[in-house]
Amino acid sequence: MDSSGKRGVCARIDVCDVGTCVSTRSTQREFDPRTSGGIILIDGHTKLYGLLAHPAAHSLSPAMHNLAFDRNQINARYLAFDVTPETLPTAVNAIRDLHLGGVNLSMPLKKAVIPLLDHVSDFAQKAQSVNTIVNRDGELYGYSTDGVGVVQALKHHTDLSQAHVLLFGAGGAAESAALALSDNGVGQLTIANRHVEKAQNLADRLSALTQVISLEDEAAVCAAVQQADVLINATSLGMQVQSELTPMPASAQLRADQVVMDMVYDPLVTTFLSQAKQAGVKTCLNGLSLLVAQGAASFELWTDTQMPVAEVEKHLAGLL
Known part of the structure; x- marks a missing residue:
């Protein structure tokens, strides 16, 4: 009206x-x-979804979800909202008051939002991280699809139950990935991090057989690279301002049958992935595949429909 x-x-x-x-x-x-x-x-029936982040303007999420809404013929739109930790409580109340269908969140809001929600999934509680909120009749449910995206992307290329995964990093992204891999029965996990104590704290929370090594121990890292079936960069090394950096030593020997994933999506081909490609690794997954997998999991929670992943990923690649 x-x-x-x-x-x-x-x-x-x-x-x-x-x-x-x-x-x-x-x-x-x-x-x-x-x-x-x-x-x-x-129109008046259009359901609104969004991203809560700071900054928010750079996000690819609106392009991803709006394309998916259109292709699935869903009357909905997705916007990006610049929200700081200080304004987060007001933003969460607005989800209820304005009847938003749900939102995504990025760091540093993922942990801070937990006490503001009505329900939090077991996995999100364990990870102490919520990146997806679903509004069900004014009740806010929190989920984490971060680690789920890693698992879904990898399952297309390897049998995780038999895989030895080498994970670089022990921060928020690595934590969600490690917990999801452990919950999904990964064969063995090695965490390589600059601060060993932080990596050990993460390892102690996992049910999977887990080893911890220091990123500064080049010999140990190179040995872990040779033994691994899957290598994942969950550090910020390789992002735009650090595009020439990589957590993997130049002396590391990779195999063609390994699966190499970088959680960084800008640039699409990081130094980490370049190392793998130059070594002849056949399966190299960039962070865009992971971003879309995570987004698809959120999209399904909101709409009970599946995102057209291949089309969305192709579209986003053209925006980078």
């Missing part, structure tokens, strides 16, 4: 592609989720 009291008025946005607005204008046309041809219709 608009200011004149008329029903059926919705906003029409002509777009060239998801996230690229060319013009906006009002129309009397009723919402039809089957509409195609680059026209997005927003």
